[in-house]
Amino acid sequence: MGITKICCIGAGYVGGPTMAVIAQKCPHIQVTVVDLNEARIAAWNDKDLSQIPIYEPGLDVIVGEARGRNLFFSTDVDKAIDEAQIIFISVNTPTKTYGKGKGMAADLKYIELCARQIARVAKDNKIVVEKSTLPVRTAEAIKSILDNTGNGVQFQILSNPEFLAEGTAVEDLLNPDRILIGGDSTVEGQKAIQSLVNVYSNWVSDEKILTTNVWSSELSKLTANAFLAQRISSINAMSELCEKTGADVSEVAKAIGMDSRIGSKFLKASVGFGGSCFQKDILNLVYIAKSYGLNEVADYWEQVIIMNDHQKRRFSDKIVQTLYNTVSGKKITFLGWAFKKDTNDTRESAAIYVADDLINEHANIAVYDPKVSTNKIIDDLNYLETRTAEKNENRISCFTDPYQACHNAHAIAVLTEWDEFKTFDWQKIYDAMQKPAFIFDGRNLLNGAELKAIGFVYHGVGA
């Protein structure tokens, strides 16, 4: 089947950029991205491209090229479903906050709502693509809903997980390591797979497009995130041992990374990984393993999260201990709040947890982040429900000028590895700080030797 119309439900970090790239690379396909969130859709349609709701390097140019030509953002979900031959489901699948599996299992209520809506609206055969990250065997549930509540039309379910990382989304989408498509082995299933392969082959070479059965595809996504996060927890575990023994974790990472079997990527010790997915997906994996009675498998992966929580707590503890065991009433400046550089996303950012710990110790936190708004920072803290919103607001102040943020501070903590922090006038910052002037570099971003020469007391991670 020649695909001419695609719809994507969910205009978030995945749906927006992924569909923008499909539209750019496939001018013959009309791509409509729909969402219930009117404000988000309005922002995607903003004439001023700097106002689109997701900051990703290069995304504004792609949206600018395709929007209005063959890329559309709309709140009319029914119409888009009705017209499309392929429907991507790219809605959020957060960790459940209630009921059975609370705090671990993926909450699939948004997925089910999409399935029911597709079933109700579809009047001809559709290919439904799981783009969201889902527990293995979710396609079975989606198929059951579609077949039992639909209008007698045929549905093919494909799994096509997304592997983009935020901050490099456009680059990752344009040059993916692989595209994974899982589908049924039936003739109709294979036809559906081929339809989706044909979309991607407009810009991705054949050898990078991998097709599997549905369950392998669903489970590969959770496995990839678990392996990636495990590497970070592994190097972070070593960072603590380095601090005790005089080894330097950057040197250790370099030494082991040169072994081609280990590889050099994803070995950067840090204040702990954040982001919307690593923790959520590993907890989901742990829950699935437990539900099959595989307790050793569950415990093995849970340790990745335990180590990450420990790393975040260790960082805040170190600040308190180094500042003579009290930060009460002291100004601690956070450089960065986003969970990594080049994104305005703060979900599960280590900064939130470190700030929460330090506020418990009555510190005053000043924040400078080039892309994150004050409201977002306050909302992130309020979401933890550790204290009242008013108390959070009294303890947090946000700045648009880094020098003001650092003025009179007792300590600076680097929480995000924004490149611009390296170019600051550190002498000027030092001169305006309380002494001793401490820096806790949670990203090993800055040049410790130069800062020490200025007079700072510099602490990196793992050295």
Ligand code: NAD
């Ligand atoms: P997001 O929260 O940014 O976006 C999801 C959007 O779906 C929201 O705008 C929400 O309003 C919309 N939505 C929810 N239910 C809806 C419904 N019934 N109808 C219409 N719209 C609805 O989430 P995201 O970060 O884009 O993640 C989406 C999925 O992709 C998740 O499963 C996630 O695990 C996975 N994923 C995310 C990333 C990432 O980098 N963020 C990368 C790979 C995979």
Ligand code: UGA
């Ligand atoms: C991650 C994966 O890299 C993507 O492949 C996947 O698609 C995505 O999750 C998802 O499923 O949501 P993302 O979370 O956007 O992407 O960003 P990463 O680059 O993986 O960084 C995650 C966290 O780990 C960040 O807080 C980052 O600072 C931290 N990190 C990363 C380290 O502390 N050390 C490293 O060496 C690498």
